[in-house]
Amino acid sequence: MAASTHPIFEYALALGDDALVLGQRIAEWCSNGPYLEEDIALSNVALDYIGRARMLLSYAGEAEGQGRNEDQLAFTRDCRDFRNLLIYELPRGDFGFTMARQLAVDAFEVPFFEALTRSSDRTLAGIAGKALKESRYHLRHSSGWVIRLGAGTDESHRRMQDGLDQVWGYTPELFQMDAAEAALAESGVAVDRAELRQQWESTLDEVLKQATLGRPADDWQIDGGRRGVHTEHLGHLLSELQFMQRAYPGLEW
């Protein structure tokens, strides 16, 4: 990818990649859900993310002004050009892990999009207004499952706790600000992620208490997604996501 320095492009691309990659991950549950209704629920959540990705990547393409559209951005960039945070790309794992990751993400996205509705960039504010309404439903869904499984049987409690432990070290990246994002926040376009930490923690604490789950220790953390340094899992995800456009470049239907 040619170096692009347009800050709105970088910001919309990063948020768009978050949505695209998690939408693809959740969509993997389609036809693999624990039962029909949950299968449908996860497919609906995935669709919300894909919809966000389309709006954000289209906007990124406009901001860049090089003629790239949402499809070109989604289907023709390689791993190192993806800007999503690592938590969004982790494999879906078992249902417990999927819900632990979803709770961490939803509890972050509700206050994040709430703040982004006040962005001085009206397009981003408009996208945030839609995403906020959806994320509130996602949070109801994920917190409901974390509580049911955590306070359920010994087996479900153990697996829910495992999922939470495995995702925990990826959560600090949600609150990291690089220089470009900080400059955008300064000018009223971006959200200051660091400020959302307290609200996120109090949502998590409330859910974990009801779920009788322990809050993992903050003794490890991994980051790098915004710099394009990803886990080994992203390449496998992209090989499926991008297969058609890689095999038949420019294909339309």
Add this chain to the structure above:
Amino acid sequence: MVSWTPPAEGAAEEVWNWLAAVKDPEIPVLTIADLGILRQVTMDGDHCVVTITPTYSGCPAMNTIEQDVLSVLAEHNVEATVETLLDPPWTTDWMSEDGRRKLEAYGIAPPAETSASKRAIWGEDPTVCCPRCKSESTRKVSEFGSTACKALYQCQDCQEPFDYFKCI
């Protein structure tokens, strides 16, 4: 509460009335006007600009609705473009009274409260009436139903499983 007003006169009003009859592809008893998806019609000389708004970010019906709008206008030989407006975001509060009645008669419980209600966001579920027997004794089966805008419920009295149109 509506944030849009149908144009009061002239060509724009005529176009609005044609488009107000376009059906939602996933809930064909409702029109895009009933749902509040049709937001604005303006004329720029002979060219018509139609503004619609998506219900959910990933709503797969939006492309179909856009095509349906364009084909209605093509039948009337009106050249048009369709624009998508995100802000203010769509809310179930924009559903018309007529739309709510049609929804219930079709077997889908209409939104039970306004989107401004705190309860609709976090905490207890609203009381949802069974569209078949009107019982208030119903239970939520799943937060998400056959389309993004619906949840799945079941009536505890007549046992009818039904869709509930969520408040957002």
